[in-house]
Amino acid sequence: QVLQVARENRLTQFGRVSLDGSKIHANASRHSALSYGHAEALEAHLKAEVQQLLALAAQTDGESVPDGMSVPAELQRREVRLAAIAQAKAKLEARAAERFAEEQAAYEAKLEARAQRAVVTGRKPGGRVPQPPTPGARPTDQINLTDEESRIMPVAGGGFEQCYNAQAVVDTASLIVMLPWVTQEVNDKQQVVPMLERLQALPADLNQVEQAVADTGYFSANNVAACAQVGIEPLIAMGRDAHHPQWSERFSEPADLPADATPVQRMQHRLKTRKGRAAYALRKQTVEPVFGIIKSVMGFRQFLTRGLDNVQNEWTLVCLAWNLKRMAVLCA
Structure with missing residues (x-):
């Protein structure tokens, strides 16, 4: 309903999204x-x-x-x-x-x-x-004897904590969260197919997502093929880019693709184009700021509930609060 309100108020077209995850502490200690x-x-x-x-x-x-x-x-x-x-x-x-x-x-x-x-x-x-x-x-x-459905996960800055892996699909134009969910998986690679299934389950009157951007943690050949099968153009990093690349690379274009190129080769070519690099660069200024504001400004760094179902509902409520906050800014 919030997404439909955002569409009716012309806050976004929901055509390009970014996918990312963040470890959030469970209501349990790793000890x-x-x-x-x-x-x-x-x-x-x-x-x-x-x-x-x-x-x-x-x-x-x-x-x-x-x-x-x-x-x-x-x-x-x-x-x-x-x-x-x-x-x-x-x-x-x-x-x-x-x-x-x-x-x-x-x-x-x-x-x-x-x-x-x-x-x-x-x-x-x-x-x-x-x-x-x-x-x-x-x-x-x-x-974990306190919350058996949470898992020990590596966290930013080093070390391990008892966490859940909170995922979010964020619209790159408006920073509105389209899909929130929580997983027990440490690795993000298994989250692309669930994202596609959830996108297909959204109301039919919302615009179809045309492009999905994600970092290298989501890359696999199967994930690229799955996006292509549902008509979504994937921009998933295949590795870490080197810092301070040659200046000429910013203005270069890759060689033409062969006619029998695989979905992975087509995505790799797309990422090397100037248009593709510009589209992928939007990821860091969309989904990552959403997590940063939720944690640092809204103060949500740990779940209050226990169990995967309860944590899922809590994360949905947090993202709903973010969406309302964001829509108020966009309408001001």
């Missing part, structure tokens, strides 16, 4: 995280203590029990902790099973692709043979 390996060690330690307490309780004289100590209370305390650890381990094992299913599917797809290349070329494919994934939870797999 509340429990790894699978530590959970197993702690579980063994607590079980040993339970056996000691049971042996102490079996003594009839009671002389070995320290003053003020209640053996049943100590046993109950450890049983509660053991139950919490067992629940955390079960959730980590369920995550590991989902991960293994995805990795197994990718492994089988790679084997199939190698087999097809062998049939086409008539010789054994080169390169390293794909290794099958290992089932089960890893010792380093972690779960």
Whole structure:
């Protein structure tokens, strides 16, 4: 509805968008995280203590029990902790099973692709043979006991914190957020297809997005092809540009594309043109300032709620507040 109001007031045409993400602290501390390996060690330690307490309780004289100590209370305390650890381990094992299913599917797809290349070329494919994934939870797999759906993520400035990855599709002309969502994925590469699906679900009376700009964290050949399939021109950086390029590069144009160019080659050519460079340069002055103002001016640096669904609603509310604030400025 806010986007429709912006369109009716001719604040923007919604033709070009920028996509980016920012890590926002969860309502949980990374010190509340429990790894699978530590959970197993702690579980063994607590079980040993339970056996000691049971042996102490079996003594009839009671002389070995320290003053003020209640053996049943100590046993109950450890049983509660053991139950919490067992629940955390079960959730980590369920995550590991989902991960293994995805990795197994990718492994089988790679084997199939190698087999097809062998049939086409008539010789054994080169390169390293794909290794099958290992089932089960890893010792380093972690779960947060405060907000189990948050994840430990690298943050700007170095270090790791318990966070969610907040995404936003921002209109480059008006800085209005068209699509807000939250993901548990640290890597942004998996967010292009969800963006395209959400764009297709917007009201039909909004203008169709024609161009999407994103940094190198979103680049993959599949993402470029997915944008092309829905009629959106992708401008996704394929790597980091060198600082202080030769002055002549600013005024140069690339050689013509071959007729059989792939979608990635066409995008790479587009990024090297003067028009493409100018369009990509808009990314830093659109979506990044939106995150900066939300965090530094509006003061939103940490979620108040817990759980992915609640955090998604909270981020949507924050972006709604930003949109209203931005539209008030544009209408002034």
